[in-house]
Amino acid sequence: MSYAMLKRFSCAIALAAASSLVSAAPLVSGFDVGDEGWLVDSSQGTQGVTDFVWNAAGGNPGGHLSARDIGDQGGWWFLSPLTWGGDWSAYLGGTIRFDVFSIAGQSEVMNPPVEAVVLVLEDGGRLRAGFGAGAVLDQWISVEVPLVAESFNLTNSSYASFDEALGHVVRLVIPGDFVYRQNDITRLDNVQVRAVPAPGTLPLLVAALLGCVAIRAPRRQCRSRRLR
Numbered sequence: 001m002s003y004a005m006l007k008r009f010s011c012a013i014a015l016a017a018a019s020s021l022v023s024a025a026p027l028v029s030g031f032d033v034g035d036e037g038w039l040v041d042s043s044q045g046t047q048g049v050t051d052f053v054w055n056a057a058g059g060n061p062g063g064h065l066s067a068r069d070i071g072d073q074g075g076w077w078f079l080s081p082l083t084w085g086g087d088w089s090a091y092l093g094g095t096i097r098f099d100v101f102s103i104a105g106q107s108e109v110m111n112p113p114v115e116a117v118v119l120v121l122e123d124g125g126r127l128r129a130g131f132g133a134g135a136v137l138d139q140w141i142s143v144e145v146p147l148v149a150e151s152f153n154l155t156n157s158s159y160a161s162f163d164e165a166l167g168h169v170v171r172l173v174i175p176g177d178f179v180y181r182q183n184d185i186t187r188l189d190n191v192q193v194r195a196v197p198a199p200g201t202l203p204l205l206v207a208a209l210l211g212c213v214a215i216r217a218p219r220r221q222c223r224s225r226r227l228r
Contacts, residue, residue: 024090027193029080031063037081038188040067040176043074049176051185060099060140064189069177077118078188080172088119088147088169094195096129096145098174102137104184114143118173121165125157137179140189147193 029036035054042048052067069076096117119127129145129152145151149162159165172193176186 024195026195027080027084027191029191031059031065031189033063035065037083038065039079039081040076041079042069042076042177048074049076055187059187059189060101062189064101064187066185066187067176068185069179069183075175075177078174078176080174080191082171084172084193085170088166088193089163091147091193091195092163092166094147094193096147096172096191096193097142098191099140099142099189100174100176100178101140101187101189102178102184103186104137104179104182114141114175114178116175117145119152119165120170120173121157121159122168122170123158125159125165126155127152127157127162127165128155129153140187142190 029038031038031054040049040052048070049067050070052065054063054065056063058064065078067076067078100114113130116128116130118129121127147166152162154162154165157165159168172191174188174191176188178184178186
């Protein structure tokens with residue numbers, strides 16, 4: 001193997017090693033160009049929610065989704081596309097984040113807590129997150145749920161632990177019904193599932209790139225001398 005080939009091979013190995021530490025790609029829906037495959041559902045099926053639509057403006061900012069509750073009981077939800085399903089193990093310790101805007105004919109939000117997101121699992125079980133805070137009416141608020149065992153309850157599942165269940169996610173469910181027995185309207189924007197960046201990833205990537213530049217630089221200098 002020539003010296004030039006050895007240098008190129010070493011550069012490729014350095015970049016491969018660095019890229020192996022990069023965190024899983026985030027799942028992101030900003031709704032700026034469409035509904036991106038999201039759906040709505042309710043405890044009463046199509047009888048519980050209506051006017052589901054993608055809006056090109058009025059989000060936080062840009063486009064967003066919205067739907068209206070028409071049921072007198074139960075609840076309704078936004079459903080992520082099935083393409084979001086799979087092994088979420090790489091997101092352990094990361095976050096689920098989204099923005100919601102709730103509009104209703106009363107001043108008090110009653111049901112449910114805004115953080116009560118659900119991960120539907122392959123075995124039919126659920127990872128349910130729940131905290132004390134509720135939604136705030138008539139303004140955008142940002143919600144962030146840590147993807148850690150302490151944030152979720154594992155229910156009706158054959159998986160033994162939160163970590164195991166996270167490897168078998170079907171879809172993400174975000175609540176849309178925040179006011180009991182009201183025809184409330186909820187808007188959704190900026191849904192993101194992100195992993196924790198691997199420690200030392202950025203310095204390693206920078207070092208690998210600089211190393212490759214240093215390897216190639218002498219060749220460019222030699223060519224410039226020959227051109228003179």
